[in-house]
């Protein structure tokens with residue numbers, strides 16, 4: 001039993017299938033494969049669990065595999081080059097298909113390889129982390145990092161399908177599950193207040209990995225993401241709202257030191273800070289700020305930045321964020337739960353207050369993320 005949504009992009013429409021056991025389904029995978037040559041790109045953590053299974057389901061194709069080392073540190077042009085080498089070594093033709101089997105790192109890098117190989121070949125996302133199932137696999141943003149910035153090299157290249165096998169989440173560590181829930185909460189905050197209320201009521205079920213709750217949260221998140229992408233594929237407007245909490249979050253990720261905080265953890269704290277600033281500007285009521293903080297805390301995510309970054313350093317790092325355009329810092333802020341806007345037009349004294357207050361609060365209420 002699985003659910004299917006469509007991403008509405010005219011001639012580049014594609015399905016998102018969500019359900020248990022999908023990586024074992026030849027018909028679902030095969031329906032969107034182009035050509036006879038298929039390359040599965042995955043990493044050393046995911047391969048032992050799922051690579052043989054997906055290859056078995058792909059039995060009739062000529063299959064090649066690239067197994068990369070695990071980690072954001074490998075989301076580089078060098079690793080991307082290894083995929084290119086593999087495609088050329090195996091004489092892959094233009095009508096071939098890449099399959100990204102993994103989290104957001106694998107999806108981004110394999111998607112970027114597909115965007116570039118022979119000027120663009122087909123690819124299918126088989127996301128295995130919650131973050132990838134609800135966010136990164138949908139929407140066609142692909143790319144790699146550069147020493148000078150995250151995701152600085154990349155392309156828009158839509159997949160031919162997204163196949164989210166919810167059973168694969170069984171092996172995902174708890175901390176990664178929580179980090180994915182941060183992005184799920186984000187959809188509620190920017191455009192879906194009823195979903196936010198559902199999350200408040202069902203957060204314990206999600207943390208306990210109740211299959212029905214997870215499937216529902218993934219489907220509703222994908223529907224929100226698909227609608228935003230269909231309305232604004234190239235991020236000329238509305239798609240930027242998906243960055244709620246991310247300017248604060250990127251500053252935390254960089255300031256805490258690479259790999260110390262998971263992306264979703266930083267986004268959790270970042271969304272609390274965006275809510276705090278919105279309230280200081282008079283746009284959001286205190287009760288909503290409290291609801292946001294409580295939900296993020298209930299996931300086990302931090303609500304304030306780590307102790308080793310000063311508010312001055314956070315401010316400096318935020319100014320460097322790539323969403324700075326024309327020298328103006330643009331932030332996604334809230335006018336209510338379910339209503340967000342992007343603006344450079346806010347009082348910077350209030351931003352300083354938010355950063356200082358977060359530093360004061362953290363000792364009192366927010367533990368450092370717990371690793372499992």
Ligand SMILES: NC(=O)c1ccc[n+]([C@@H]2O[C@H](COP(=O)([O-])OP(=O)(O)OC[C@H]3O[C@@H](n4cnc5c(N)ncnc54)[C@H](O)[C@@H]3O)[C@@H](O)[C@H]2O)c1
Pocket residue numbers: 043045046049070071072075102103104105106108128129130131132135136137138139140141142151168169170171172173176263
């Ligand atoms: N393209 C986009 O629109 C978009 C959106 C958001 C994030 N991203 C990118 O996504 C990346 C983050 O994605 P992520 O959080 O999935 O990180 P990730 O790919 O590093 O996966 C997190 C960890 O979980 C492991 N893992 C994944 N699935 C597993 C499973 N089923 N069982 C056991 N372990 C599993 C991975 O090996 C890794 O160690 C970042 O590079 C970010 O820039 C892209």
Ligand SMILES: [Zn+2]
Pocket residue numbers: 183246263267
């Ligand atoms: Zn994110």
